[in-house]
Amino acid sequence: MGGPHEPMQQLPDITELLRLSKTRAEDGAKPLRVALLADTAPQILASAIRGMARACGVALELFEEFNQTELQVFDPGSDLYAFKPSTVMIYFAGERLADHFCGLKIEERRNLAETFMRNIRQLHGALATRGCETIVFNLTTPRDGVFGNFGNKVNSSLTYQVRMINCELMRYAEGAGDFHVYDLNGLQARQGEALTDPRLYCSAKIAIAPDCTAIVARDLIEMLTVRRGGGRKCLILDLDNTLWGGVIGDDGMERIQIGDLGLGYAFSRLQGWLKQLKERGIVLAVCSKNDDANAREPFLSHPDMKLRLDDIAVFMANWKDKATNIRAIRQVIDVGMDAIVFLDDNPVERQLIKESFPDMCVPDLPEDPCEYLPFIQNLNLFETSSWTATDVERTASYQSEARRLEASEKYVNEDDFLSSLEMRGTVKPFVRFDFPRVAQLTQRSNQFNLRTVRYSEKQIEELAASSQHRTFSVSLQDKFGSYGLISVVILDRQDDAYFIDTWLMSCRVLKRGVEALVLNSIVAAAREDGVKEIIGEYLPTAKNGMVARHYDTLGFTPIEAGRWKLATDDYKPRQCQIAVEREAEFQQTNA
């Protein structure tokens, strides 16, 4: 069984999950604290979630409660709050709603969606004030034969109201950063009748058939872990018989299969979906054994190709082995191995990649290209907890990075190269426009992250307004393009010192001198506030080894294990090759 990021193509069955749920979690990692509130019997689903967390190596504490959702959420002294959950999952079953619906008058039936959503808003409001995130399961589509298809025209039918509710949940979630929807209805579309066993529902109020709980549990664990820095960010693609049918080097442009006809349509559909992933912010790279010119030709001039060269961040077509090429791709796209998915029709290549990079996600594609797309869609590999403008720009920014890399090879001297980049940096306190990106960085940055504290958008907003804190967001651009917002610092005033609560940076700007720029800004801010000392702390994780000596490198003095200090009085601003735009903004926003 793999780590949290390896997709489990063969999910453990419920018996195995039950067994795992009773094993002890490994000590160490701070557990996710999650509650499941349901109006149907939650025990089997809860066991599945616990078992799946163990199977994925995720530390998780789960609190479950049956039929007490409102009581637990609206009572500040409830067991729920004593448990201190960070996320509360609310599962109102469609079956229960159908029971409730029977007893309503026609007028009340027409208002069901409105009544339901009012309750949801109140539940979410109460949870939000307690700092909990909310995940609500949407409703399964009822087997509602009362009106037949005519029910779609009758607003007092259950079908009509359930679909309204599902739409309203999406609309509400769109405007609330800490409110998420689990798409149980989407799972029902794939599982159909298998999702519910009417015998278990009638006799034990078990709404999700035990055999399906593994999938629900897998999905929920993905949703819960992705906001703690998980999430896949890059998809590496083979070409021949993966993106099109046939072999471009042998068959040539005229005979590769792509387009609306025959098997080509399967590849067109896949490409259309990949293009959407790219637009969402998943970075696409090509890794293919081909002559470079041959491999590029369809992207340049085949009329039926949906993917074009500018959709691909890094294009590696040569005769080297794929592991070597993947290492080269990661020179540009420096995400963790566990954030990469590798798509290749050839089982031999897949096996080699699995052996070379055990953390990488390598789905075993079915043999029939028509099945590629539904197969990979069902794996739900690209769960995310946010979506910002930066995501959309990501491919372009990696393309700039590839050009930078090319340019850097011309310079022997690092300083000459940096100076040739003509970098400009902006340092400013968190502003509303940046809250989503700042929160996302705290959730996703794992490597250059001194204390790995995760913040929600709402918490970022609170920090921005707090008089006890100073916040810094750093953006960088150079002659090749913008890197966007790439570094975040949060200072916490503790007596006469500023404690560095958060210092993180995107690895895309390593070795650019951003740390020096940031430290200069931190000290300048401290001096403005008359603060004499800066305290830094390093909390080691499995991934942040690269910053273990961060504070030593920047001239801090060790106090004790994992803690350093810096006196602001005798600090001399550090040299860096980035032109700064800072003071003006600071004074404005703090005025």
Next chain:
Amino acid sequence: MVTGQDTDAVWSQLEGIFREVMDDPGITIQETTTASDISRWDSITHVLLILAVEKKFKVKFRTTEIQSLQNVGELVALIRSKRS
């Protein structure tokens, strides 16, 4: 026709299911075994046990049949009646 051998096979397969679902390789079952004899036989494992039995023996039970079971012997009889 149900032969003695068939019954033996049902017993040993059923014992295997009990051991797997209850996660206890030491479990042995007899005609008179009930939930009170096996500590891990609770409401959850009961549901999983019944579903595993259905899958293994390719049978489907009615709710009333499941609810009226008094002991393992009756479960075996039910499996046999569904398969004959």
